[in-house]
Amino acid sequence: xxxxxxxxxxxxxxxxxxxxxxxxxxxxxxxxxxxxxxxxxxxxxxxxxxxxxxxxxxxxxxxxxxxxxxxxxxxxxxxxxxxxxxxxxxxxxxxxxxxxxxxxxxxxxxxxxxxxxxxxxxxxxxxxxxxxxxxxxxxxxxxxxxxxxxxxxxxxxxxxxxxxxxxxxxxxxxxxxxxxxxxxxxxxxxxxxxxxxxxxxxxxxxxxxxxxxxxxxxxxxxxxxxxxxxxxxxxxxxxxxxxxxxxxxxxxxxxxxxxxxxxxxxxxxxxxxxxxxxxxxxxxxxxxxxxxxxxxxxxxxxxxxxxxxxxxxxxxxxxxxxxxxxxxxxxxxxxxxxxxxxxxxxxxxxxxxxxxxxxxxxxxxxxxxxxxxxxxxxxxxxxxxxxxxxxxxxxxxxxxxxxxxxxxxxxxxxxxxxxxxxxxxxxxxxxxxxxxxxxxxxxxxxxxxxxxxxxxxxxxxxxxxxxxxxxxxxxxxxxxxxxxxxxxxxxxxxxxxxxxxxxxxxxxxxxxxxxxxxxxxxxxxxxxxxxxxxxxxxxxxxxxxxxxxxxxxxxxxxxxxxxxxxxxxxxxxxxxxxxxxxxxxxxxxxxxxxxxxxxxxxxxxxxxxxxxxxxxxxxxxxxxxxxxxxxx
Amino acid sequence: xxxxxxxxxxxxxxxxxxxxxxxxxxxxxxxxxxxxxxxxxxxxxxxxxxxxxxxxxxxxxxxxxxxxxxxxxxxxxxxxxxxxxxxxxxxxxxxxxxxxxxxxxxxx
Numbered sequence: 001x002x003x004x005x006x007x008x009x010x011x012x013x014x015x016x017x018x019x020x021x022x023x024x025x026x027x028x029x030x031x032x033x034x035x036x037x038x039x040x041x042x043x044x045x046x047x048x049x050x051x052x053x054x055x056x057x058x059x060x061x062x063x064x065x066x067x068x069x070x071x072x073x074x075x076x077x078x079x080x081x082x083x084x085x086x087x088x089x090x091x092x093x094x095x096x097x098x099x100x101x102x103x104x105x106x107x108x109x110x111x112x113x114x115x116x117x118x119x120x121x122x123x124x125x126x127x128x129x130x131x132x133x134x135x136x137x138x139x140x141x142x143x144x145x146x147x148x149x150x151x152x153x154x155x156x157x158x159x160x161x162x163x164x165x166x167x168x169x170x171x172x173x174x175x176x177x178x179x180x181x182x183x184x185x186x187x188x189x190x191x192x193x194x195x196x197x198x199x200x201x202x203x204x205x206x207x208x209x210x211x212x213x214x215x216x217x218x219x220x221x222x223x224x225x226x227x228x229x230x231x232x233x234x235x236x237x238x239x240x241x242x243x244x245x246x247x248x249x250x251x252x253x254x255x256x257x258x259x260x261x262x263x264x265x266x267x268x269x270x271x272x273x274x275x276x277x278x279x280x281x282x283x284x285x286x287x288x289x290x291x292x293x294x295x296x297x298x299x300x301x302x303x304x305x306x307x308x309x310x311x312x313x314x315x316x317x318x319x320x321x322x323x324x325x326x327x328x329x330x331x332x333x334x335x336x337x338x339x340x341x342x343x344x345x346x347x348x349x350x351x352x353x354x355x356x357x358x359x360x361x362x363x364x365x366x367x368x369x370x371x372x373x374x375x376x377x378x379x380x381x382x383x384x385x386x387x388x389x390x391x392x393x394x395x396x397x398x399x400x401x402x403x404x405x406x407x408x409x410x411x412x413x414x415x416x417x418x419x420x421x422x423x424x425x426x427x428x429x430x431x432x433x434x435x436x437x438x439x440x441x442x443x444x445x446x447x448x449x450x451x452x453x454x455x456x457x458x459x460x461x462x463x464x465x466x467x468x469x470x471x472x473x474x475x476x477x478x479x480x481x482x483x484x485x486x487x488x489x490x491x492x493x494x495x496x497x498x499x500x501x502x503x504x505x506x507x508x509x510x511x512x513x514x515x516x517x518x519x520x521x522x523x524x525x526x527x528x529x530x531x532x533x534x535x536x537x538x539x540x541x542x543x544x545x546x547x548x549x550x551x552x553x554x555x556x557x558x559x560x561x562x563x564x565x566x567x568x569x570x571x572x573x574x575x576x577x578x579x580x581x582x583x584x585x586x587x588x589x590x591x592x593x594x595x596x597x598x599x600x601x602x603x604x605x606x607x608x609x610x611x612x613x614x615x616x617x618x619x620x621x622x623x624x625x626x627x628x629x630x631x632x
Numbered sequence: 633x634x635x636x637x638x639x640x641x642x643x644x645x646x647x648x649x650x651x652x653x654x655x656x657x658x659x660x661x662x663x664x665x666x667x668x669x670x671x672x673x674x675x676x677x678x679x680x681x682x683x684x685x686x687x688x689x690x691x692x693x694x695x696x697x698x699x700x701x702x703x704x705x706x707x708x709x710x711x712x713x714x715x716x717x718x719x720x721x722x723x724x725x726x727x728x729x730x731x732x733x734x735x736x737x738x739x740x
Binding site: 086087089091122123125126129207208211225236237240242245246330334335337338341449450451452453454 | 679682683685686687688689690691693694701702703704705706708709711715716717718719720721722724725
């Protein structure tokens with residue numbers, strides 16, 4: 001094998017690397033890379049199991065999944081799952097990260113000493129194109145040909161030894177789903193790992209030459225492509241049928257919506273109950289003190305009000321996991337694409353936006369399935385306009401208090417139902433208009449074409465679904481335990497100081513009350529008094545908190561939206577125009593610390609959450625102002 | 633065979649090879665002219681360099697056979713079978729992919 005200057009230089013950097021950083025880790029560092037849909041993550045899950053952690057690469061929106069693999073001889077290997085890429089030409093953030101990690105150019109991630117290159121053996125010729133740039137790096141590489149079971153079943157075959165010979169690197173034919181052939185992967189991880197010595201490599205920048213090279217290698221390895229996936233073709237004739245396909249799509253949408261909205265309610269009640277009971281127990285054990293109040297009313301209730309959404313988060317990700325792993329999500333995106341394109345978005349934005357009706361937090365977390373960064377950010381920015389379940393109790397309270405219950409269409413519709421529906425439509429319309437404005441200005445993505453690969457249908461595995469849920473639950477709970485905890489404590493303190501005669505003041509005289517009075521001139525034009533002002537401030541922890549706050553101001557113990565006393569008290573404090581203004585304010589404002597925190601995490605910076613918060617606040621203020629003045 | 637210039641950028645014009653008609657003129661159309669089940673040979677990609685490269689990495693290379701598959705309701709986007717995979721393209725992208733048709737376009 002003859003070498004050029006460029007790759008000789010690349011090779012030298014590899015040789016010196018197992019030094020300092022490797023000694024610190026004390027184990028081999030191995031990267032898993034492969035094209036999308038090659039089963040790369042399935043292999044990663046197989047060999048690392050529960051010993052995984054997920055973080056963001058600093059400064060970018062790409063998630064970093066790392067895990068430990070325990071080798072048969074007891075040693076450990078540190079595995080990093082790189083994003084799925086078709087090439088190493090750095091155009092997207094994903095490809096940049098993959099290239100930088102593999103060449104050791106990221107300070108936060110030491111360069112791997114070996115690579116597991118995962119390719120789909122049922123589509124080997126095309127997938128081999130990625131082997132060229134990977135082998136050119138000079139890092140010891142195992143060519144992992146995945147989906148061996150599919151290849152066999154559909155009558156494909158290849159000569160593994162001949163392939164390894166051509167590529168100058170060991171090769172393994174495995175099925176990560178079935179756990180077949182993993183011993184070869186472990187053998188490679190535990191072994192000496194020679195540097196690759198391919199017989200020939202193409203010019204990497206020339207895609208047709210790379211493809212021709214891949215074809216030659218496949219030919220030398222006597223690769224026979226398998227028959228087309230018969231079941232996938234059959235299922236697609238159903239799922240992409242002009243009539244049946246649309247009906248199935250609608251059924252899936254309704255099922256997702258129903259489940260996260262209605263059927264999870266008992267689970268959420270159970271979580272709520274657990275927090276209430278455990279809170280009461282702790283309260284009964286501790287002596288009466290300010291600390292007890294902070295713990296119970298601040299921490300317990302505050303964190304509890306966020307964790308109550310955990311069942312919704314888990315259920316949504318279970319659904320998305322099944323849809324994505326089975327291959328249906330790509331078809332759903334295809335069906336929804338035309339509609340979403342009208343507002344400048346794409347098919348993959350559909351499921352996150354639907355989920356946002358339950359809660360914007362998991363919805364924003366689920367935008368990771370959208371590869372196009374601009375589409376993803378646009379989806380994140382409009383998701384909080386969808387009427388989430390935290391707005392529901394607030395809407396209920398105000399609508400019950402201010403809208404007289406009269407029939408509109410016989411027994412089917414009442415004025416109150418119409419008002420509620422109107423609020424849902426309002427959020428949706430503003431989301432659509434915002435998406436259009438964004439996509440025709442700052443987030444215009446005119447040039448990036450919409451390319452969607454349709455993977456073959458497969459049964460989702462329990463392990464993959466389970467790990468996915470665990471992963472998302474971890475991300476969600478970590479935030480509840482940090483940002484949300486901090487904010488609830490701050491809010492509690494602001495409602496309990498300064499002391500009067502050694503005791504916490506009435507809420508109207510507390511710091512929160514003072515702030516409420518201070519902002520009264522600002523919110524007066526919206527028809528709100530200082531009491532509503534305090535409610536608005538506390539509702540930034542979570543929207544429905546305003547109910548508890550108003551209850552506390554009016555001196556009630558456990559207020560709920562159905563409470564007649566609370567409705568009456570509110571009716572005295574708020575003019576009808578002010579009530580409409582308050583509804584509109586809640587429809588538009590981003591009063592949710594959790595959402596701000598998740599947007600910051602997912603967009604890797606403060607720019608987008610700040611822009612979003614400002615935009616939504618301005619819109620909320622202007623909308624409420626207009627409503628109050630028109631209806632006064 | 634020598635390994636040349638791994639990480640040095642190459643010019644992209646080599647990728648957009650013109651069709652080699654060899655005196656047997658076949659009618660040239662775009663992917664939009666294909667109905668479900670129709671097959672054609674890719675001739676060239678009339679799209680900006682980056683987009684063309686993305687398509688090529690997915691198997692849309694000059695000389696490759698392409699078969700039109702199913703589509704979303706309304707016909708857009710449509711799935712194309714190419715190089716062992718099924719890739720969905722929107723109309724605006726499919727329009728930029730020029731193909732040599734085995735049969736003249738059926739649309740009026």
